[in-house]
Amino acid sequence: MTKTGVGIVETKYFTFANQQEGFILESKEKLVSVTLAYETYGALNKEKSNAILILHALSGDAHAAGFHKGEEKPGWWDNMIGPGRAFDTEKYFVICSNVLSGCRGSTGPSSINPKTNKPYALDFPVISIGDMVVAQKTLIDSFGIDKLLTVVGGSMGGMQVLSWLIKYPERIRSAIPIATALRHSPQQIAFDEVGRQAIMADPDWHSGNYYEGNPPDKGLAVARMIGHITYMSDISMTEKFGRQKKNNIQPFKFTADFEVEGYLHYRGDNFVKRFDANSYLYITKAMDNFDASAAKPFHEVLSEKSLKALVIAFKSDWLYPAYQSKEIVKACKYAGLQASYCEVDSTYGHDAFLLETEEETHLISHFLKSILQKRGKT
């Protein structure tokens, strides 16, 4: 059953820009050029009909599967991508690209502003989820792919899926939004905002101009710790940590007494090594501003009736509660799309979309099979 994964992989880079106009954003501002970091797994078939686009969440990146040379940790959705896995690389050509405004190889606030030859910092323009998707579409164009077999992603990745449904329904055959929402609730905005406030409260942030000095690591670590609480569930935390105390309790000076505290510190400290604080601000703001029903109700936007959707939610996910996924399903059905809904009975909270890979494999591989059957063999 468990086959070897995709093995050693490398991140690639795709740079593009309309020489005259640059890359125009929803805000009407423009970027002179855009680079997207991306990875691919499997091979594109002759008909270019077997491509799947995987969209990552807030802190994800292009490295979804396999191993980078010399590294021990595989990509963030490795269990889902590879020969015999849900996104079977013996059948499908899988693409994962880092988002615009990210900090893992794509153009973002830490990139060099060609006007100043210094990092953009807060001179980087506001980015929307839609802008991320337009950039991805340009990457897909570069492969000569006319129609993606599916677009799939969890959390912010799911928002990008919804944005694909709105912007380029004719370029996809199906969509799999996982643990996501048509728009953030005030509670979701509030958690993001407190994270941003933690970063901006750090004097090392210097209004975003920290690239020549110390980055606001303490603030970013606090933001990440808040995030981690919301990614887990009351049950999963109890199962994982209980009220277990750490062995190495030092004389009481508000050090971490409980295991759960040590875990949060570890996660916070690790995150700052690989993530840019300004990217955190821009990306969370893009999520908060996203609203699939901004112009008109989502079901009125959905024009391509032949599209199929699989919507997945997780029972203990209180950050993106199941009722938000049901709203997506309702809109799809209202618009006449074939939408299936599955609420997975998981205790992992929002993290479940990264962890419940067995259940997801079952659901997604059947879903993909049904799409292929409908349209004939690839």
Place this chain on the structure above:
Amino acid sequence: MTKTGVGIVETKYFTFANQQEGFILESKEKLVSVTLAYETYGALNKEKSNAILILHALSGDAHAAGFHKGEEKPGWWDNMIGPGRAFDTEKYFVICSNVLSGCRGSTGPSSINPKTNKPYALDFPVISIGDMVVAQKTLIDSFGIDKLLTVVGGSMGGMQVLSWLIKYPERIRSAIPIATALRHSPQQIAFDEVGRQAIMADPDWHSGNYYEGNPPDKGLAVARMIGHITYMSDISMTEKFGRQKKNNIQPFKFTADFEVEGYLHYRGDNFVKRFDANSYLYITKAMDNFDASAAKPFHEVLSEKSLKALVIAFKSDWLYPAYQSKEIVKACKYAGLQASYCEVDSTYGHDAFLLETEEETHLISHFLKSILQKRGKT
């Protein structure tokens, strides 16, 4: 129905210490002397049998009812205390004291350490919920009250109620723990810890030694913002703010776009004016360390079978979920106590214990009447 409240009130101060020993804490450390700020409403009867002790939550204080001269905002539970209210000051003598380690008139880390003539800061000893209760008991002794009619409190106030049940069951006739827990879950610890980390990440914190300089206001504000998200509910935030944007959006530099963001900023900024960051550290740590079943199961600790308990939880309270209140009820019943349980159908989240005063009035006034009937007239 709505009568005038208790009118103008003043905070009083009670200072005590065993001249030889000082005030010995659970940690075996001692304080040379202890001051508790407290307020009283109504009159103690001749038999001293009509006293009720009200216990406050994390950020509360002794000012539970009425108005301080020149102030427009009444005490934090004013709707519940006064003539004809749940804690009817025409019948009962109501006492509310600020907790030990607080910063609202009681001895805490911002108090002067008699050894150094400077504020204690982190030289202040670790305080437990039990220590707070021992100090309160000394205050009750000073009134010559042998038996309290009831002890009542929400959130951390409820933990103190549980501690009264454990430490001084012979000194109370009943107990009303509201929206509380026998012990914090790892999720509750995690939220507290992130708040503490936000304070300690603020360079103005200076390892607690900020009393001669600027206090760590930014860190404390972030801690308070995190708190406020957990005190509300997904529904109450949606009802209150939706995705409403603020009118005065400035050019995009991560200012508050959404109403909910502005609300959190406002709450954070206001809190730092009245609260000491070190007290926040000590009090949250006391809550995290509290465990009513630490020595033996809670039902085995409950020795006074004649005690009556009213346990109240709120449906949308996800910080102190109803299952935690049910554990309290279960232990009470298992121990042979008469325990009633009510889960109020509120959308206000954890804040409900401060807001659902009509429902609480109904429940509590009947409960108090039943206690008085049982033992005869006061």
